[in-house]
Amino acid sequence: MFFSTTDYATYSFAYSLLTLISTVVASVAVVMFSMFKKQETEKLLSRYAINVKTVSVLMAFAATVYFPLCWFVRLVLPDYSYSLEIFRIVIPGLMLSSSITVVMHNYFKALEQNLKFFVISLIILILSLIGGIGAYYIFGSMESISWMSVIDTVVWYMLSERFLLKQYKISSGINIIYLIVTALIFYAVSLINS
Numbered sequence: 001m002f003f004s005t006t007d008y009a010t011y012s013f014a015y016s017l018l019t020l021i022s023t024v025v026a027s028v029a030v031v032m033f034s035m036f037k038k039q040e041t042e043k044l045l046s047r048y049a050i051n052v053k054t055v056s057v058l059m060a061f062a063a064t065v066y067f068p069l070c071w072f073v074r075l076v077l078p079d080y081s082y083s084l085e086i087f088r089i090v091i092p093g094l095m096l097s098s099s100i101t102v103v104m105h106n107y108f109k110a111l112e113q114n115l116k117f118f119v120i121s122l123i124i125l126i127l128s129l130i131g132g133i134g135a136y137y138i139f140g141s142m143e144s145i146s147w148m149s150v151i152d153t154v155v156w157y158m159l160s161e162r163f164l165l166k167q168y169k170i171s172s173g174i175n176i177i178y179l180i181v182t183a184l185i186f187y188a189v190s191l192i193n194s
Contacts, residue, residue, distance in 0.1 A: 002136050011142045014086035017069060018094060021062055025098045032102055036110040044110060045170045051103045052161075052175045059095040060182045066091050066190060086146050088190050092183030093150040096157045099179070104160045116163055124156040 003011070032051075036044055070084050108117035131152055135144040157179075161172055 003142065007142060010080060010083045011086055013080045014083040014090070014146075017083070017087050018090055021065060021094060022097075024062075025059070025094075025102060028102055033106045033109060036106045039110075041111070044107070045168050048103070048107065048164065048168075048170045049172055049175065052099050052172065053178070055099050055102045056095060056175055056179055056182070059098045060186075062098075063091045063095060063182075063186055066186075086142055088187075089143060089146040090150060091190075092179075092186055093153040095179055095182065096150075096153045099175070100153075100157055100160055104157075104164065107164060108160075111168070113163075113167070117160065120156070120159050120163065124152055124159070127155065128152040 039047075066084075066088060069087070073084055074081050105117060108114060128149065131148040132145050135148040138144070158176065161176070164170060165172055
């Protein structure tokens with residue numbers, strides 16, 4: 001709505017690349033729910049940190065798809081090269097959102113806390129809308145909107161996890177620190193033009 005058709009195509013292409021990865025993640029989430037639902041509550045809660053850690057590590061490896069995709073897009077679709085910058089910004093957000101959709105959302109469902117997850121997600125949706133519009137009016141760039149979506153995902157992760165930790169007295173380990181450090185390493189490495 002705020003950008004030209006060319007800019008929209010660039011932005012849309014970046015998110016289409018992201019959709020390739022998130023489709024695989026969504027299919028894993030369906031399988032995980034049936035596994036979580038069969039476990040006793042105590043066992044499920046005791047495995048929370050390891051489940052998030054496992055998904056986080058797998059998604060950190062999945063983020064490396066950025067590098068061959070860069071090569072492919074620059075070689076085959078050079079008109080869309082600018083979309084790689086948007087894609088680079090949002091990839092770490094995928095690591096966080098995957099932990100939310102694969103593990104946390106399934107925990108909310110298995111523990112019959114769907115309404116709580118819905119409320120948290122609705123709050124994030126409203127914050128995302130406000131943040132995206134604010135980013136556009138303050139900075140006027142697609143990158144700023146992408147950065148805001150990553151920030152929104154961090155807030156979504158923290159709110160969802162905070163509820164689970166507070167409600168069920170479980171330990172999350174150092175998963176959020178791992179995800180933030182991994183994201184920072186990805187951003188640093190992806191800036192290297194080699």
